[in-house]
Amino acid sequence: MDLAQLTRDLDALSTSTRAAVEAAPDVAALAALELEILGKKGRLTEILRGIGSLPVEERPQVGAVANVVRRSIEQVLAERHAALSGSELEARLLAERVDVTTPGRPVRRGALHPSIEAMGEIAEIFGRFGFVVHETPEIEDDLTNFQLLNIPPDHPARDLWDTLYLDVPGRLLRTHTSPGQIRVMQSTKPPIRVLLPGRCFRYEAIDASHGSEFFQVEGLMVDEGTTLGDMRGLLDEFAHAMFGAGKKTRFRPGYYPFTEPSVAFDVECLVCGGVGCPACGRTGWMTILGAGMVHPVVLRNCGLDPERYQGFAFGMGPERISMLKHRINDLRLFLEDDLRFLEQFR
Numbered sequence: 290m291d292l293a294q295l296t297r298d299l300d301a302l303s304t305s306t307r308a309a310v311e312a313a314p315d316v317a318a319l320a321a322l323e324l325e326i327l328g329k330k331g332r333l334t335e336i337l338r339g340i341g342s343l344p345v346e347e348r349p350q351v352g353a354v355a356n357v358v359r360r361s362i363e364q365v366l367a368e369r370h371a372a373l374s375g376s377e378l379e380a381r382l383l384a385e386r387v388d389v390t391t392p393g394r395p396v397r398r399g400a401l402h403p404s405i406e407a408m409g410e411i412a413e414i415f416g417r418f419g420f421v422v423h424e425t426p427e428i429e430d431d432l433t434n435f436q437l438l439n440i441p442p443d444h445p446a447r448d449l450w451d452t453l454y455l456d457v458p459g460r461l462l463r464t465h466t467s468p469g470q471i472r473v474m475q476s477t478k479p480p481i482r483v484l485l486p487g488r489c490f491r492y493e494a495i496d497a498s499h500g501s502e503f504f505q506v507e508g509l510m511v512d513e514g515t516t517l518g519d520m521r522g523l524l525d526e527f528a529h530a531m532f533g534a535g536k537k538t539r540f541r542p543g544y545y546p547f548t549e550p551s552v553a554f555d556v557e558c559l560v561c562g563g564v565g566c567p568a569c570g571r572t573g574w575m576t577i578l579g580a581g582m583v584h585p586v587v588l589r590n591c592g593l594d595p596e597r598y599q600g601f602a603f604g605m606g607p608e609r610i611s612m613l614k615h616r617i618n619d620l621r622l623f624l625e626d627d628l629r630f631l632e633q634f635r
């Protein structure tokens with residue numbers, strides 16, 4: 290190997306590389322080419338291995354030529370790279386172009402389940418009177434679901450609630466939201482204005498008006514000097530907001546162990562307007578909730594002095610409210626999750 294030969298080889302490499310770079314179709318081909326020429330085991334390195342066989346004084350000359358060749362190759366590579374990546378970007382932009390004028394896919398409109406919708410409406414109406422929503426457990430103990438509500442273990446009123454008991458002794462699925470009253474009165478000092486919505490469970494034969502799982506919304510107000518008249522006024526406001534201004538209402542005597550006196554609260558039949566029809570059993574009235582003045586025993590069970598504090602409580606089924614409002618005749622529809630039913634509430 291002599292100096293002239295090495296210089297010729299370098300020149301030849303420079304020329305052939307230039308041609309190859311110009312012909313490279315894309316960035317990937319260019320990268321392969323770069324490795325092949327300038328890489329550690331590339332052709333430039335291979336040529337320069339010949340330097341070792343030159344006399345010492347000639348070596349710097351070859352080194353200088355080699356550097357020039359390397360730099361010029363690097364430059365053409367860089368120029369070609371810039372050109373190729375520019376047109377590749379253009380090609381991609383073209384291929385992946387988004388037509389922003391295409392009409393969008395319609396989003397299907399959802400709706401709240403009618404039970405939830407009714408609870409929201411109930412909460413909104415009582416919210417206007419300062420009632421705040423509070424939730425208590427679905428798994429209750431016998432003490433809170435029954436005993437503190439003035440329903441001792443062998444009390445015949447237990448028959449009003451067919452209970453689902455858990456394997457854990459003393460634990461059950463709450464049969465109503467009334468144990469929430471106990472929990473609130475145990476933990477909060479009056480004045481109390483609270484709304485307790487939640488799921489309840491009963492061991493029931495299921496039919497058009499009975500389910501084993503349903504919602505209730507409980508209301509509780511406790512303060513000094515709270516009267517039955519306050520409750521009547523509040524429930525009238527509720528009935529008018531929910532079913533229409535001017536609707537007639539009435540109290541009927543009722544019975545619950547934890548209220549005294551107890552009442553059923555009726556609103557005039559929404560179908561016949563009070564004349565009497567099959568929908569209201571020809572009475573002209575529809576019962577929307579049970580209520581009463583909190584029994585002194587219950588107040589005392591919660592550490593409240595009945596001489597100082599009085600209260601009222603009411604409990605209603607949002608499904609029933611929804612059924613009356615929307616003229617739905619079967620409670621089971623609320624649990625079946627049949628879209629043909631649910632989609633009617635959009």
Ligand code: PHE
Nearest residue numbers: 465467579580581602603604
């Ligand atoms: N807890 C009663 C029921 O399940 C309803 C109710 C609540 C009655 C509050 C009076 C006061 O039927």
